[in-house]
Amino acid sequence: MERIGDVESSLQFGEEIERLMTIPHESGTASSFTALLKLPANQAMELLHDSSEKPYDYSLNCTSSSSHLHFPSNLDLLERASRLSVFSTAAAQDSPETTNSSQNSLKVKNEPTETDSNPKSSPEISDPMSQTQTKCQRSGKRKGREKKVKNSSKKSKSAENEKPEETEKLPYVHVRARRGQATDSHSLAERARREKINARMKLLQELVPGCNKISGTALVLDEIINHVQTLQHQVEMLSMRLAAVNPRINFNLDNLFPAESGSLVEGNFPSMVMPLTWAQVQPIGNRQQQQQLWHFDTLHQPVWGDNPNFITPENSLLSYDSSANSVSMHSNRLKMEL
């Protein structure tokens, strides 16, 4: 009794989606729907085939653009539509549960929250249409930074013993609870929250070098902590070096280019590119990477013009010369430490 009505509504949704698919435009609401279509293929395939280990590359679909999810072309749409239809048939053929569950009520909820929840987070919804809708709405709100999505092994269970939720109204999604997990709203919110957090962890993993191969939250966190501590120590060391180098804490950039006929003129940007000094700096200054000095000329105008107490280049040059010996000792010691 309930099911018939639900089947009708799900059919309605199917029609709506197809309608939207054929309309290539980029209005606000529709963009989320079209964004829907970018994800479904991968997500659906991933979940249906229960391949949790394979990291699915989204680069071909939705993540190329940053925050807009624009509509690529009609051809892409048709391609995706064909893929979707493939999935619906495949779903019908492959597993009996999917056909069973497609008869169950599956409705879509417009998530009111603006926070991004990860598409991979949503549990296996066998009906690819509604599944796409939920996931893509979420992805539509997501910033396009995610590249790979991996289902954690916990979440990759195939759709076996699933209990649909009870909802009456149209905009609510029927989230399938996994086996042994509660379906009340608290735990749902918890799950959504956790999956948001996992999304952020993924980003952090990509950011921190050498983190990609590590699995497990605790180890990844270890790496992140290590990285942050390393960076903070580097800041300390560098500030120590700078303190050692310079007896007074003003960095006269003119002196860094001794070959230049230096002037602290405001109006012009003298071509401070000193290929001579830069070439000399290269072999010394580079330890790990190639570091090139910048054009400090851009800094001269706003910086130097302001300060009335500015020390003239001659003075600082002299100070460098006089204190050069003591300074070099300091810097040598520091270099050894580093």
Next chain:
Amino acid sequence: MPPSSIEKAFLKKWLKGLQALSSSSSSSTSKKEMSIFERKKAIKLSADVAMASLKNGTTSWSRALIQNASKDDNNRTLLKNMLGSQCDEKLSRGPTTTSMMCSMRVRSKRVLRRSCRWRRVRKITKDQRVHAGSMAKRLVKKRTQVLRSLVPGGEYMDEYSLFEETLDYIMSLRAQVDVMRRLANASEFSSKS
């Protein structure tokens, strides 16, 4: 690699702060009295504040950093010069209330979560998955605590914001280290020649 715009802006601000420091110290005390450690502290402080001020208060860690810096009275002059006096007052008032709210929110969330988890653990005990899972959770909790202590203002954030802030903080730290390293190399080179 050529420096990005962030790095250039950071350098500008940082040098401005250093000049302010050197000028103020020259007026009050003689420069020779600043030991190397004091100089290092001043350099590091101005670098941190410069980086944080670039964010314009959009991120929580930057606000917390500037707030922590302004707590120490010695830094008042530096901060005033770098940020402008209005920024200093604005930042001192704003983040305290938000951090209080955040901590209250976090605490209430924790209470709620604990009660829910207790209920849920009872259901799952049959599966015997609790023990491994709970140990993993404890490890993660410990790490999260450590991360909170590293990121400025981390104690007041919930987990999700903590990770976001960590992301941003790491990016800024990298830029900062890059700039400082280049300047240090250039200074050392010029002092040698």
